Amino acid sequence: MTQTCTITMTVNGEIVSQQVPTRMNLVDFLRNEVGLTGSHVGCEHGVCGACTIEVDGVAVRGCLLLAVQADQASVTTIEGLANNPTGRALQNAFQKHNALQCGFCTPGMLASAVEYVEGGGSPERTAIREHISGNYCRCTGYQSIVDAIADVLENASS
Amino acid sequence: MTGPINPFDKPNSYIGRSVERADAKRLTQGRGQYVDDLQLPRMVHAAFVRSPFAHAEILSIDKQVAEKAPGVVAVFAGADLTDHVTPYVGILTHLQGLRSPPQMPLAIDRARWQGEPVAMVVAQSRALAEDACDLIEIDYKPIDAACDVESALAPDAVVIHDEYQNNLAWERVVDAGDVDGAFARADVTVVERTFTFARHTGVTLETRASVVEFNPSDETLIWHYSGQAPHMMQAIVAKHLGMQEENVRIIARDVGGSFGIKIHTYGDEFATAAAAKILGRPVKFVADRNESFSTDIHARDHRVTGRIGVDKDGSIVGLEIDDLTGIGPYSMYPRSSGIECNQILNLTGAPYAIDNYRARGTIVFQNKNMMCQYRAVGHPVAMAVADGLLEGAAHEIGMDVVDIRRKNLLRDDVYPTSSAAGMKFDDLSHQKALEKLVELMDYNGLRRDQKEARENGIYRGIGFVSMVEVTNPSPMFYGVGGASISAQDGASVRLDATGALHVSVSITEQGQGTNTIIAQIAAGIFGVDLDRVKVTTGDTATTPYGGGTWASRGAGIGGEAVLLASNALKEQVLDVAAVILQASPETLDIKDGAIVDLADENERMPLSDLGKIVYYRGNELPSDLAPELIATRHYRVTDFPFVFTNGAMAAHVEVDIETGFVKVLDFWAVEDCGRVINPKLVDEQIRGGVVQGIGGALYEECLYSDDGQLLNASMADYLVPMAAEMPDIQVAHIETPTKTSVLGAKGAGEAGTGGAPAAVMNAVNDALRPMQASIYQMPMTPQRVLKALGTV
Structure with a gap:
């Protein structure tokens, strides 16, 4: 129950080394121990997508990974997203299209969008909608989010 | 000026x-800066033990082992808080006759819904608090639960509150004109339907969250609150924690969605505040998703039987509804759980010129989570009932569903006017909104497409709603009923x-x-x-x-x-x-x-x-x-109880008659919210609202077992609209500024949620019509659609 491990990971380019309870999940570690509160906890069972972050280049659920599983990994959170040109472009497009209301889903939504854009995703709206279907947004109805992602893809190709 | x-x-x-x-x-x-982002010095964390039964006597609570568990600061049972929190009662005096017994933050002696908080652990971390929750020994004696709304008033029903003779919470009747006389006329066609609206809930992505800090040196309390009404909370906290109001400060920074969920008094939050005051240090409580589903207020849960009478020309001669709804074991504090039913009685048929109107509302207590005001309170029910009946009547007499609205919608030159239920209207534009909608969606083109598709075995439907929305409420909404809620x-x-x-x-x-x-x-x-x-x-x-x-x-x-x-x-x-x-x-x-x-x-x-x-x-x-x-x-608004808006919406759906799946292909909304301050923001409010409405129409339902166990309290099991299923939504406006203010703005946040379910339901029924099938139960799940089709 109180077993701990020492882990070391790179978070947004900075090395973090700390002793953590083995049962602590990665998003709780990032939020409560590292102080990066941009990643949000919405369901704690891998469904809502609010805690989506990038671990070793792959978008994952921060609530389904234990912090100890990310030992030696490289992690990018919303706070580090602006260092990446795709991340910055998406942040700007989300602002322009008002692709957020309360903003709680936004960090995870952006992480999924970065994965889609960098993975060569199509600007076709149905394909975008399919890709972000693992990220729940209660406020927008999704249309403006699709607009924002399509905008980035169309600008990249033009 | x-x-x-x-x-x-x-x-x-x-x-x-x-x-x-x-x-x-x-x-x-x-x-x-959301509440859970906050970390304060000496802050401790609360977790709750909740009743596993819908109805049970609490025979004993043994806290001793939990109190000695690692990291535990304090353990509280209901009786431990009686000296610190005064009971609260969720009634409003203007909802005459509404009754509800006093509530306390944690159940005492008897638990009345599955999920009701019974004990609280405060510990160094949330994880340690949850560990200790498992060590509290509670001896329950389960009692039969009264869960079903239909049988809650039966003579042999279990009575939830000993101080009452039965489970009735409130009744209201509206009777205007002569409905019976109108329906009896020889030239009148009467159409009757029974509608069922399931319980659903807000599912804010940020769950309810509080950090409460108390400073005993100057008797001040700060509540970092995720919610919509800081001054209301200030008044409530001061009143029930025995403090001077000026010593209570409520701070709401970023709120991760609310939709009416975070505007009520929850026992776990009150207990958190009491613990902060008792312990003299900050206490954090953030509901987990399971707690959200079982304790965030639920909404709807209505069964409405409605009858409409139309003459040969399609003019509505009368409307009658009977609404039965269950609100859980108590009326929620401080806004009460009577408002949704009250709104349904006030608003059903309100867009139309109707002289003869009769409505009955019955609210019962039940052993389920509490029901209260969630986005578009009552509107989805009122609009679906009236417009479902109206489209039914149109088909019965062979009239187009747009033409029957043109015939009956309040004319744009009649204002100010009042409805049969006594609602005062001004500055509305029903007819203009409908015409704009018909043009926007290319109605005739869609009907041609529908005909062709049917010939190819594809069943598409078009459904409409014309609606009003209650916005800009005056003191007549809550303040007049005795609530500390500023208008x-x-x-x-x-x-x-x-x-x-x-x-x-x-x-x-x-x-x-x-x-x-x-x-x-x-x-x-x-x-x-x-x-x-x-x-x-x-x-x-x-x-x-x-x-x-x-x-x-x-x-x-x-x-x-x-x-x-x-x-x-x-x-x-x-x-x-x-x-x-x-x-x-x-x-x-x-x-x-x-x-x-x-x-x-x-x-x-x-x-x-x-x-x-x-x-x-x-x-x-x-x-x-x-x-x-x-x-x-x-x-404040002075001349009207509410400043109504109006809108016209339409859904275009495709029903797969093999699987029962409904796909919303298109959705259009024409809204008149008066002066538009920021068009993009208004459009996004409408779109987000429409999608919540589609959720209620097609997916969302809090499923309970017969004995009151919530069966789908996780996001994997409770379906919400996700991006792939949702259509793009076209929004257009009529701008009729309200004369009640210089700005002329009315509200826009709830229209989509209020109107979309009716439009989607009418569209599904339009699609099913060639099979002589119909469905008036929401959500319209594939299983229910197939049942309507007679295939299962």
Whole structure:
């Protein structure tokens, strides 16, 4: 129950080394121990997508990974997203299209969008909608989010 | 009032422009400040033991082992809080006869729904608190549960509260005109349907969250709150924790969705506040998703039987409804659980000219989670019943569903007028909205497409709704019933030394863009650049007193307060400028951050110069001049109980008759919310609302077993609309400003949720019509569609 491990990971380019309870999940570690509160906890069972972050280049659920599983990994959170040109472009497009209301889903939504854009995703709206279907947004109805992602893809190709 | 007759036509006005939200920049960079982000020195964490039974006696609670568990600071059972929290009762006196027993934060002696908090552990971490919850021994004696609404009033039903003879909470009857006489006429066709609306809930992505800190040295309490009504919470906390109101401060920073969920008094939150006060240190409680599903207020849960009578021309001669609803074991505090049923009685058929109207509402207690006001309170039910009946009647007499609306919708030249239920209407545009909708969606083209598709075995349907929405409520909504809920809002606007405006306002931001529209109004009315306006909301210590943002009231009421305060400040500033410039104030104006001549807009002096003279070099001013560079104004709606909006919406769906799946292909919404302050933000409110409405129509349902166990309390099991299933939604506007204010803005936040279910239901039934099948039960799941088709 109180077993701990020492882990070391790179978070947004900075090395973090700390002793953590083995049962602590990665998003709780990032939020409560590292102080990066941009990643949000919405369901704690891998469904809502609010805690989506990038671990070793792959978008994952921060609530389904234990912090100890990310030992030696490289992690990018919303706070580090602006260092990446795709991340910055998406942040700007989300602002322009008002692709957020309360903003709680936004960090995870952006992480999924970065994965889609960098993975060569199509600007076709149905394909975008399919890709972000693992990220729940209660406020927008999704249309403006699709607009924002399509905008980035169309600008990249033009 | 100074300035031109119509201040919105000024070239530097921001009103009517889709400016970007300043908050969006912060939130896209992970710089939000939600309650769970807060970590305070000495902060401890609360977790709750909740009743596993829908109805049970609590025979004993043994805390001893839990109290000694690692990291545990304190363990509380219900009886431990009786000296610290006074009981609360969720009734409103204007809902005459509504009854509900007193509640306490944690169940005492008897638990009345599965999920009701029974004990609380406070520990060094949430994980340790949850560990200790498992060590509390509670001996329950289960009692039969009264869960089913239909049988809750049966003579042999289990009575939930010993002090009552039965499970009745409230009844109301509206009877206007002569419904029976109208229905009995020989030329009248009467159509009857029974509608069922499942329980669903708000599913805010940020769950309910509180951090409460208490400072025993000066008896002050600060509640970091994720919610919509800070001053209401201040009054409630002070009253029930035995504090002076001025010693309670409520702070709402970023709120991760609310939709009416976070505007009530929850036992676990009250217990958290009590623990903070008892322990003298900050306590955090953040509901997990399971707790959210089983304790966040649920909504709807109505069964309505309705009858409509139409004559040969399609004119409605009468309407009758009977609504039965279950609200859980108590009426929620402080807004009560009577409002949704009351709204249904008030609003069903309200868009139409109907003289003969009869409505009965019955509210019962049941052993399920509590039901209360969630986005579009009552509207989805009222609109689906009236428009479901109307479309049914149209088909019965062979009339087009648009034509029957043209015939019966209130004409655009009849205002002011009242409905049979007594609702007062003004400045509405039902007919114009319908015509705009029909044009926007290319109705005739869609009907041609539908015909062709049917020939190919594809079943598409088109459904409409014409609606009203309650917005900008006056004190007649809550205050008149005895609740400490403000219907007025206040705004302070201050000019600073460098020419910036600070606006402090009592409405709140939950993502709608409140902060942005407030800045737009202030900048436009006063005359500075938008980026020189700073807005403060969500803090009882620093904003004027007011109601907050709910019931689609933020822009219409808070916005008007900002307009009035900005105008007042402008007059005050021009008075000072006139002295400095040796001019008459009537000849001056403010534009782009400078004092200008009204006649030719020549700049006379930047506001920063005026600010510096007043604040730093007052010696340059005449001694008898007392400059006031701050103005505060308040506003409430006076002439109407509510300022109604209207809208017309349509859904285009495809039903797969093999699988029962419904796909929403298109959705259109024409809304008249009066003056539009920021078109993009309004459109996004409508779209988000429509999608929540589609959720209620097709997916969302809190499923209970017969003995009151919530079966789908996880996001994997409770379906919500996701991106792949949702259509793009076209939004258009009619702008009929309300005459109740200068700004002319009505609310827009709930229209989509109120109207979409009716349109989708009508569209599904339109699609099913060739099979002589119909469905009036929401959500319209594949299984229910197949049942309607007779295939299962």
